[in-house]
Amino acid sequence: MQTNFNQQQLTLPAIASSEVELRACLQCDYCTPNCPTYKLLGDEYDSSRGRVYLIKELLESEGKPLQKTVDYIDRCLSCLACMSTCPSSVHYQHLLDHARESIELRHQRKPLDRLSRWLLAKLLPYPNRFRLAMQTAKILKPAASMLPNPIRGMVEYTPDRLPPPSPNDEPQVFPAKGERKRRVALLTGCAQRALNTDINDATIRILCRHGCEVVVAQGAGCCGAVTHHMGKSKESLMAAAKNIRAWMSEIDGDGLDAIVINTSGCGTVIKDYGYMFRNHSLASQAETIAGLAKDVTELLSEMELDYRVKPGLRISYHATCSLQFGQRVRFTPRRLLKTAGFTVLEPRDSHTCCGAAGTYNLLQPEISTRLKENKLKALEAGSPSAVAAGNIGCMMHLMSSSRIPVVHTVELLDWVTGGPIPSSLNDIQSEAG
Numbered sequence: 001m002q003t004n005f006n007q008q009q010l011t012l013p014a015i016a017s018s019e020v021e022l023r024a025c026l027q028c029d030y031c032t033p034n035c036p037t038y039k040l041l042g043d044e045y046d047s048s049r050g051r052v053y054l055i056k057e058l059l060e061s062e063g064k065p066l067q068k069t070v071d072y073i074d075r076c077l078s079c080l081a082c083m084s085t086c087p088s089s090v091h092y093q094h095l096l097d098h099a100r101e102s103i104e105l106r107h108q109r110k111p112l113d114r115l116s117r118w119l120l121a122k123l124l125p126y127p128n129r130f131r132l133a134m135q136t137a138k139i140l141k142p143a144a145s146m147l148p149n150p151i152r153g154m155v156e157y158t159p160d161r162l163p164p165p166s167p168n169d170e171p172q173v174f175p176a177k178g179e180r181k182r183r184v185a186l187l188t189g190c191a192q193r194a195l196n197t198d199i200n201d202a203t204i205r206i207l208c209r210h211g212c213e214v215v216v217a218q219g220a221g222c223c224g225a226v227t228h229h230m231g232k233s234k235e236s237l238m239a240a241a242k243n244i245r246a247w248m249s250e251i252d253g254d255g256l257d258a259i260v261i262n263t264s265g266c267g268t269v270i271k272d273y274g275y276m277f278r279n280h281s282l283a284s285q286a287e288t289i290a291g292l293a294k295d296v297t298e299l300l301s302e303m304e305l306d307y308r309v310k311p312g313l314r315i316s317y318h319a320t321c322s323l324q325f326g327q328r329v330r331f332t333p334r335r336l337l338k339t340a341g342f343t344v345l346e347p348r349d350s351h352t353c354c355g356a357a358g359t360y361n362l363l364q365p366e367i368s369t370r371l372k373e374n375k376l377k378a379l380e381a382g383s384p385s386a387v388a389a390g391n392i393g394c395m396m397h398l399m400s401s402s403r404i405p406v407v408h409t410v411e412l413l414d415w416v417t418g419g420p421i422p423s424s425l426n427d428i429q430s431e432a433g
């Protein structure tokens with residue numbers, strides 16, 4: 001696609017990188033049939049091709065962004081399905097990140113939208129604050145219908161049961177059982193620590209049982225994804241820099257073979273640290289960290305797992321967008337579940353987003369709900385006992401309307417290799433035999 005940046009704009013590294021991507025776009029439309037918002041809304045500008053064109057106009061202009069451009073960019077799920085069919089390898093993820101950063105700097109949002117985004121950025125990345133906010137939201141739940149959206153959505157989404165903080169999420173070292181074969185750092189995350197502590201517990205157990213020493217590094221926390229996707233790049237880089245420093249000090253100490261991530265949304269961002277820090281003093285360390293980052297299923301697939309339980313359950317696998325498109329980890333989780341003895345159902349439209357998409361379900365509730373309803377119909381077809389997924393955001397989103405339990409893939413793998421059955425599957429334990 002032709003671009004019209006002036007020479008001064010092209011001296012800016014971010015514009016120079018985006019120009020390369022924009023010029024690579026053939027406007028061929030191969031990406032559009034995969035775009036969930038286009039399929040739902042039928043508007044050309046709600047497709048990936050349309051958005052690439054809008055991003056070009058947004059970045060070329062130096063004035064205030066048009067409201068319609070902001071709306072179309074806000075409606076993008078960041079699912080990255082469009083990247084999977086692009087013949088020209090346009091890095092839409094980087095273009096979108098740049099557009100969101102530019103909107104954040106140049107656009108004044110309406111007060112309620114600003115407040116909601118500020119709240120999300122100040123609460124979600126901090127487990128203690130987030131836990132406190134959810135406890136308050138639980139009290140407000142009966143009056144939720146009187147609150148304005150998206151605050152109302154935030155309150156309604158609060159689960160009825162919240163786990164207490166887990167001591168396992170604090171900085172420490174979990175020794176390998178038996179001979180130490182690997183030393184790995186685990187990202188215990190932020191929102192996940194407040195919403196579901198079972199996932200990190202299961203990850204630590206299965207890794208330790210299979211010869212990993214697991215480190216929860218001092219100083220590591222939110223990966224930066226929450227603020228990154230809202231275009232708040234300063235906050236996001238600050239959070240990411242803390243992780244880079246924390247994990248580098250482990251590398252410089254006893255060394256690390258991998259950085260393990262069990263929230264695929266975070267994994268996609270951490271694997272992109274090299275690009276995010278390309279013009280920063282931490283560039284080479286960021287590259288090192290990105291190179292060591294692995295989804296937990298990638299790491300488990302390198303190991304010989306010791307199966308102890310024959311589960312015999314039918315599981316519907318939800319391929320999260322961040323895992324299948326953001327990280328291109330498509331078949332590994334399914335393969336692990338099948339090898340473990342689960343019957344894995346392949347739901348239709350497995351490439352279509354469930355609508356969770358980070359904070360999208362709170363900021364764009366209508367589209368998100370329609371996508372969730374479609375996704376649950378597909379996942380629940382074939383009468384599975386449970387849905388398995390690899391990202392807490394998608395799990396919570398689906399769980400809010402699912403008729404069957406939604407569990408993390410690693411909880412199932414931990415169970416069949418000697419850990420406890422996931423608590424939500426207790427009722428069907430007898431079926432498991």
Ligand code: SF4
Binds near residue numbers: 026030031032052087
């Ligand atoms: S498939 Fe790629 S090249 Fe074609 S319109 Fe979409 S982004 Fe552009």
Ligand code: SF4
Binds near residue numbers: 037046047076
């Ligand atoms: S990221 Fe997803 S929603 Fe956004 S343009 Fe690409 S396919 Fe469409």
